[in-house]
Amino acid sequence: xxxxxxxxxxxxxxxxTGHAETLAGYALIAPALVLIVVLFILPxxxxxxxxxxxxxxxxxxxxxxxxxxxxxxxxxxxxxxALFNTAAYVLMVVPSxxxxxxxxxxxxxxxxxxxxxxxxxxFLPFMTSxxxxxxxxxxxxxxxxxxxNQLFAAVGLPTANWLxxxxxxxxxxxxxxxxxxxxxxxxxxxxxxxxIPQDLYDAADIDGADGVLDRLRVVTLPSLAPVSxxxxxxxxxxxxxxxxxxxxxTRGGPDNASVMLLYALYRESxxxxxxxxxxxxxxxxxxxxxxxxxxxTRVVNSRPSHP
Amino acid sequence: MEQWFYxxxxxxxxxxxxxxLAGVSIRGVSxxxxxxxxxxxxxxxxxxxxxxxxxxxxGCGKSTLLRIIAGLERQDCGTIEVAGNKVDHxxxxxxDVAMVFQSYALYPxxxxxxxxxxxxRMGRLSAWRRLxxxxxxxxxxxxxxxxxxxxxARTAKALGIDHLLARKPGQLSGGQRQRVAVGRAMVRHPAxxxxxxxxxxxxxxxxxxxxxxxxxxxxxxxxxxxYVTHDQTEAMTMSDRIAVMLDGQLAQAASPQQIxxxxxxxRVAELIGAPKINLLEAAPRGEGLLAxxxxxxxxxxxxDDGNSVTLGxxxxxxxxxxxxxxxxxxxxxxxxxHLGTDLFAHVDVPGSSEPLVARLPVxxxxxxxxxxxxxxxxxxxxxxxxxxxxRRLSESDGQFTQLRSCAG
Numbered sequence: 268x269x270x271x272x273x274x275x276x277x278x279x280x281x282x283x284t285g286h287a288e289t290l291a292g293y294a295l296i297a298p299a300l301v302l303i304v305v306l307f308i309l310p311x312x313x314x315x316x317x318x319x320x321x322x323x324x325x326x327x328x329x330x331x332x333x334x335x336x337x338x339x340x341x342x343x344x345x346x347x348x349a350l351f352n353t354a355a356y357v358l359m360v361v362p363s364x365x366x367x368x369x370x371x372x373x374x375x376x377x378x379x380x381x382x383x384x385x386x387x388x389x390f391l392p393f394m395t396s397x398x399x400x401x402x403x404x405x406x407x408x409x410x411x412x413x414x415x416n417q418l419f420a421a422v423g424l425p426t427a428n429w430l431x432x433x434x435x436x437x438x439x440x441x442x443x444x445x446x447x448x449x450x451x452x453x454x455x456x457x458x459x460x461x462x463i464p465q466d467l468y469d470a471a472d473i474d475g476a477d478g479v480l481d482r483l484r485v486v487t488l489p490s491l492a493p494v495s496x497x498x499x500x501x502x503x504x505x506x507x508x509x510x511x512x513x514x515x516x517t518r519g520g521p522d523n524a525s526v527m528l529l530y531a532l533y534r535e536s537x538x539x540x541x542x543x544x545x546x547x548x549x550x551x552x553x554x555x556x557x558x559x560x561x562x563x564t565r566v567v568n569s570r571p572s573h574p
Numbered sequence: 575m576e577q578w579f580y581x582x583x584x585x586x587x588x589x590x591x592x593x594x595l596a597g598v599s600i601r602g603v604s605x606x607x608x609x610x611x612x613x614x615x616x617x618x619x620x621x622x623x624x625x626x627x628x629x630x631x632x633g634c635g636k637s638t639l640l641r642i643i644a645g646l647e648r649q650d651c652g653t654i655e656v657a658g659n660k661v662d663h664x665x666x667x668x669x670d671v672a673m674v675f676q677s678y679a680l681y682p683x684x685x686x687x688x689x690x691x692x693x694x695r696m697g698r699l700s701a702w703r704r705l706x707x708x709x710x711x712x713x714x715x716x717x718x719x720x721x722x723x724x725x726x727a728r729t730a731k732a733l734g735i736d737h738l739l740a741r742k743p744g745q746l747s748g749g750q751r752q753r754v755a756v757g758r759a760m761v762r763h764p765a766x767x768x769x770x771x772x773x774x775x776x777x778x779x780x781x782x783x784x785x786x787x788x789x790x791x792x793x794x795x796x797x798x799x800x801y802v803t804h805d806q807t808e809a810m811t812m813s814d815r816i817a818v819m820l821d822g823q824l825a826q827a828a829s830p831q832q833i834x835x836x837x838x839x840x841r842v843a844e845l846i847g848a849p850k851i852n853l854l855e856a857a858p859r860g861e862g863l864l865a866x867x868x869x870x871x872x873x874x875x876x877x878d879d880g881n882s883v884t885l886g887x888x889x890x891x892x893x894x895x896x897x898x899x900x901x902x903x904x905x906x907x908x909x910x911x912h913l914g915t916d917l918f919a920h921v922d923v924p925g926s927s928e929p930l931v932a933r934l935p936v937x938x939x940x941x942x943x944x945x946x947x948x949x950x951x952x953x954x955x956x957x958x959x960x961x962x963x964x965r966r967l968s969e970s971d972g973q974f975t976q977l978r979s980c981a982g
Binding site for chain 1: 641644645646665666667671672673675676677679680681682683684692693696697701758
């Protein structure tokens, strides 16, 4: 946005003031423009170009094969699994993060003491490196010596090899993903709760909406709607881009049961060195992310102003 | 009487009859937040149908008192009665009061008609019937909803906002939001309207207009209004009675005329009236004489010598005089402010750092030049005397009756 404004002003001035200002205008937007081109447009163009070839990383030759990569992607069971797993993962992580985050935020906000402490401990997972935390999770989930199984066994619940079971691995990754995003959602919800004017709750009291559920429905939830949409989109984007837990804990296994888009991309490009094929996955990933980002921009721009 | 009919629908008990009888009684209400005393034993009876204004500077506790009446805040001691019934244990919705907030507090995600319908829906529809979709299918919900819609439409029409019903608060101007807030309070036909500085977010022109509209609304509804403001003009123009609050205490409760002409306290006198009342230190000189600002005034009543007093003179209680004499103050004219109908002469008098302000007819404009010496006669019967501790030294009330008839 900021890079466009000088250009617009410049256009209006050009007729009267000649070329000096035109040049100055372009000079002013140049740094931003260069950054956008170098960091975004060129790589994206390169990925698009590579996706249309059969290039292998390090190979001296390549040939143009059009949309063949995309065609084989659709037929590839590993990629379909990645697409399906990612969607399932997002559908597990996002709702639970939102619901739990809001619930915890309401709990913390309604309490009088230790607010900062609760906020801090819930925000910690978001601040720490997930790679390091993944190792802790791995230890917790270890089939024999892990704390989880030992606890489950102690109270008579069935134990499992959580990270190696086809049916448990994705839900477990979703639990870890939720645990990690929860702090972010919580902090954003807390900020949203703080911004709700007390007058609205007072008005609700007087109007008879004074039960917990009525207050939620009449004041809290509608007032949090813009924040919730923002949280929704941020958490969704993060969930789509999950890579580190998969790489460290499961490597997509067992039998592709936990392979996700970003991990599939990495595996094709840097383990199997099928760069063209990996680039095709990157293009699909890019389309999903850009769609979400566009959605976010629309949501943020259409946010109603609060009187 | 039609309005009381709706109270039955709200499911109130058999004591409905009593709602007609009395207004609001505040008895010995105190409140402190931590170590800060906000209210100190306020007692006040408000008649049914009265327009009472709580007037005071910010921080005097007037809004807290209103919130206690509404039930949004709990008092430390004392009781509140609405229509003769103690309401201290009741939640706001059961107190038969409605409130208009300074910020209007409209629900931003609801349309005007949904905003206005909310108190009725909460009162008349069970939680199940209020559910979206399912609620509408439950027996009775539809007819009650239709009834609510009709009432909202009728109230909106009365307030001239019926064309705005489908809009959201964000799409309304300040004045329109104000009307919607009043409408949301009105639909319930409460026994008491509580208004917390409802006009302070409006521009000056709209404020004058809304002042008239609220006054007219009060006349039409005939129910009790308790109106909080720090604006003396609003208090003077709208109220049947003004309760002046200072530092958490009720300084005086009286009609606007009485508050102006016969303030109980020096601070009340200073609070009401623009420009402010002139206050001069004065010393009694026996025989009903008073030495003030280098001149001598004659009093009807006797004051003990030696006790210094403060003389309060309203700007309009000073008259232009040709020469010095008894009951005349002499000073040097600092400057003149023209107001069209009148002018304000700012005069430096001996013994006072603040200039004396006199409201004079415009005819004197040509006589007045800066730095000239002017003489101002004090209308003795309108002069107010305060003791050193700020208490008003009462003269015979007869004088003020006479004064008011003079002033028309």
